[in-house]
Amino acid sequence: METELSTSLGIEHAIFGFTPFPAVAAAITRAGGLGVLGAVRYTAPDDLRRDLDWMERHTGGGPYGLDVVMPARQAGPPGAPAPTEAEVEAMIPEGHRRFVRDTLARHGVPGLPDGEASGWRITGWMEHIARSQLDVAFDYPIKLLANALGSPPADVVARAHGQGVQVAALAGSARHARRHADAGIDIVVAQGYEAGGHTGEIATMVLTPEVVDAVDPLPVLAAGGIGSGEQIAAALALGAQGAWLGSLWLTTIEAELHSRALTGKLLAAGSGDTVRSRALTGKPARQLRTEWTDAWDGPESPGALPMPLQGLLVAEAVSRIQKHDVVPLLGTPVGQIVGRMNSERAVRAVMDDLTRGFERAVDRVNRIAGRS
Amino acid sequence: METELSTSLGIEHAIFGFTPFPAVAAAITRAGGLGVLGAVRYTAPDDLRRDLDWMERHTGGGPYGLDVVMPARQAGPPGAPAPTEAEVEAMIPEGHRRFVRDTLARHGVPGLPDGEASGWRITGWMEHIARSQLDVAFDYPIKLLANALGSPPADVVARAHGQGVQVAALAGSARHARRHADAGIDIVVAQGYEAGGHTGEIATMVLTPEVVDAVDPLPVLAAGGIGSGEQIAAALALGAQGAWLGSLWLTTIEAELHSRALTGKLLAAGSGDTVRSRALTGKPARQLRTEWTDAWDGPESPGALPMPLQGLLVAEAVSRIQKHDVVPLLGTPVGQIVGRMNSERAVRAVMDDLTRGFERAVDRVNRIAGRS
Structure with missing residues (x-):
């Protein structure tokens, strides 16, 4: 399951797994996807450093990423110092x-x-905390930096690019996605209504091709409603260069x-x-x-x-x-x-299911198209 | 674009077009899909007869269907005569x-x-009106009878089957879909949150495979969020045997x-x-x-x-x-x-776009799967 984006990131399958658990993220990477560790719960930089050290030892040199939550706006009056x-x-x-x-x-x-x-703690959502997380993260060979709230500040994007890190941002509409493209981000995660966490009202089936068109030629990942290889095939048919899965890992054996x-x-x-x-x-x-x-x-x-x-x-x-x-x-x-x-399984078994289901779905559409 | 269901209905493409306009329905059928005429606005049986006569003359012998709206429950106390x-x-x-x-x-x-x-008028939603529509419809060689609200009554299903007419019913959840299967209907239309008209809260990406699993081996049509060949490919990858499109025809040249x-x-x-x-x-x-x-x-x-x-x-x-x-x-x-x-086009041009987009999407997933 290879797209231009998966090739550029050096992963075997265009499957991006977001998770707050290092053991899950590492297992996704080991199984050929890209594990993306959610940083929001690390309010102490040393805790993040400890877990990234662990990731380094357990990803077998495979690529992984970090997901931070930097709000586009601070609470309080604009221009005022962060409260x-x-x-x-x-x-x-x-x-x-x-x-x-x-x-x-x-x-x-x-x-x-x-x-x-x-x-x-909610403090991980505040910009100065997210920045302290980034100071740690840039000491590690992360391949992807994702932001769950709007485009990251320009200096953060520049710093990532300076270190060869691709920057992804979540979008719930074509308008948001274009804003990300204007801010110089590299990958848009189109997060549909059915997704877990922050989400807009446009469903993945409609949102994905809209965002693909809006930011072309930037690569788009589809997020929301994806938990099987058939759904990954659907997302790729819609023009995505990969699938971004978050919920599915919560019931893996490695999840804590x-x-x-x-x-x-x-x-x-x-x-x-x-x-x-x-x-x-x-x-x-x-x-x-x-x-x-x-x-x-x-x-x-x-x-x-x-x-x-x-x-x-x-x-x-x-x-x-x-x-x-x-x-x-x-x-x-x-x-x-x-x-x-509906069952607890190891990340590896989940990944195997996803890739097998994808192949089945490709077989299926080929049969329907009269190509097999 | 052929599935078991499209073959059984004698259509070239597994595209089902729901529309209140006879000219649109006939054009969908002529273009190789299955035009399904919405009956709800025909409160006078003679008007429906006139338009079905017109359909007969303009579908070139191709198959078409009728969509009625029979509520599962009447207003008023249960068991009482229809108010x-x-x-x-x-x-x-x-x-x-x-x-x-x-x-x-x-x-x-x-x-x-x-x-x-x-x-x-809303009276088309009442059962006795829907029944008078059916009395007319069964005089014509319709291939499909769809009901937009719950399963049709058992005698209606039996009458349809007696005339070789397949019965479809819309469902917004796996539970609804199983109820339809128990009622003997032949095809479930899984209508996602993003669809026009009556719809539940589960998005098409999630709903389609759930309904496919719930009513297997009954065929499922995916509805909601489908307006391109890429989206049809996605629906088929999810296990649907066809796509049910309604909104897209509203801006065709034939729509009135x-x-x-x-x-x-x-x-x-x-x-x-x-x-x-x-x-x-x-x-x-x-x-x-x-x-x-x-x-x-x-x-x-x-x-x-x-x-x-x-x-x-x-x-x-x-x-x-x-x-x-x-x-x-x-x-x-x-x-x-x-x-x-975003543009007014003839039904034929829309259908051509859908089938071309489907082929493009199949090419795309084959490339990603390393099969081309």
Whole structure:
């Protein structure tokens, strides 16, 4: 499964696997794809350095990438110095804090143990944190730098290019994609409505060819709704130069979800069990539908705050829900493809399935086209 | 472009074109696809007879089908005799009527001329009307009977089968699709979120293979987001035995939209200019986003009524908006694919584009698979 882009990156299959887990990213790379490690949870640069050292030892020299989250805009007035986390915290209305407290109380969610800080921090979304992650990442031979929120700043793109690193950015519309192309990025990830995480309203089937046309000749990866080789074949038929998969890895054996209960929810969920909600970050992000997202969509909800306020607001609540495994509230970003994530398998087995399914789909369209 | 299903129906290309316009349906059939005429607007059986006579003369003996709208449930208590239109009208709350009047008044929409009845009637959605359409249709050699709302009643399926007519039903989820299979229908149309008209929340990329698996070995048509040969190739890669296209024909030269202004809106619209709204029928249906759908989604809206009440409520308003070409309110059901409907072309030219694009996509995936 080779495209110009996969050749330029030195991978065997045009499969790009986004994951927060180094063991998953490394296994994707070892299986011939490109593992892309999500950096957002690394608020301490040393933790990222430790895991990239580990990646170096476990990718067998194969290419891998890093995904950061640099928002196009900071909270606060434009042109002002970046606010501190405390300043951002102070922007959160008391009514919203009360809604979080009441919702947690209604579900009997205990607090965090004394002295334990919220493990789930939104600060990785803030530009100075993302920049400290990049300072670490550029010490390693990463092949791809992806940004999940808008185009990265011009100096970051220039620095990446100076080190031979291709830059990718996610887009939910042709207009966003053209903005990325104007900003000098190399690869657009067209992220359809059905994708997990931040996503727009245009479905992958429609979005992919629109973005391909909009940024031609830049390569486009299709994201959203892809969890089988047949779906990869569909994405490639639509003009993509590869498929970007995120959700599918969450139920691999190498994934380190914080609890078995969450894995169980993912394995049991159908394609209709996700919701596109602002409850997690302030921007619409597809995730498991839970009693937590239902509360934010319900009549008592004060409505989500803009990014990054919402993330700060709910950070401790999410930590408490995870810490105590409060199953009805337990969720995670995931796409509609969760409906086919029904067993735990090794990354290698998943990759083998993807490439076999792709070959089957090629056979199928050839038969239909009367070419076999 | 041949599948088992297209072979069984005697068509050259596995392309199924749904349209309310006989001239479009006949042209699709003449170009090697299967034209499916929407029957919902034929409230008088003689009008349908006249147009089916016309189809017979203009399809050159090629196969065509009919699409009816038989709701799974009637309004009113279960088991009760079907209510009359007047009885259904009486269920509409006065607050809803006031909202319609106020919204029309705010946009200065004139009334209908004296003696002119609302041209757009919802009565085609009621079972006894659909049955009178079927009584006409079975006098003609239709090859396919499609139902847009649930499985048709068992006696209708039996009657179709007795005449060698295959029965198709639309499904927005694997669960719906299995219900159709249990009801003895022959073909499931998996209608994705991005489709025009009634649609669920699962996108075509995810829905198609789910439905294929759910009803195997029944053939599945993919619908939603399909307006190019590349998208047809994607649908076939996903396991569909054909593609079901509706929106794309609205801007063909043969289409008879009621006004140039509406054609202009369709040609200008982008993929982000549709909305999934209950404003037209009471069930979520994707359509052009207009000031009319915005009003129903706005803070003053009383909320849409259930089907068929909403359709009856807005029938006269829709007629007035169309009659007077009130452009800001003027809409139509259409899918996200409207973003690529940017020129008026003959059906034959559209069909040629679809088959050429399909061949290009097959070339492309073969190159990527290293088979050429």
